[in-house]
Amino acid sequence: MKTLKNLLIISLLCLLPATTAYAQLSEVTKQMPQAEAISINNADTEMLAKLPGIGKKKAQAIVDYREENGEFKSVSDLSQVKGIGKKLLAKLEGKLSL
Structure with missing residues (x-):
């Protein structure tokens, strides 16, 4: 023992x-130091594709949505893009800016 x-x-x-x-x-x-947030209104598909959970197709969908509907008014507007929901937005929190 x-x-x-x-x-x-x-x-x-x-x-x-x-x-x-x-x-x-x-x-x-x-x-x-924290990495700078990526602007969803200015970033190209290559830059957006580097974000966690965002591949080439979703990055292109973000750019297409932005071109068709104008600039995003808030980061939460990304939920209007096909394939981006609440869970992904939560994962991207702090990594995005306007």
Whole structure:
């Protein structure tokens, strides 16, 4: 029983450096500069396709919609583009601008 207890303590101590490194990771990411948001009114298909969840077809659909209907008034207007819903908009939050 004593051996089991010692093994458990040693195992927990081995995990300690990993948990402190993980805690420090959030501090490092806060200090990193954030990438600039992509303008949905000015970006071309190549730039839009780099966004998570947006491939070449959706990027082209965004540009086509913009050309047919004019500039987007808000980022949420992207939901009018076929294939872009609430979940994708949530994923893109903070990565888009007008």
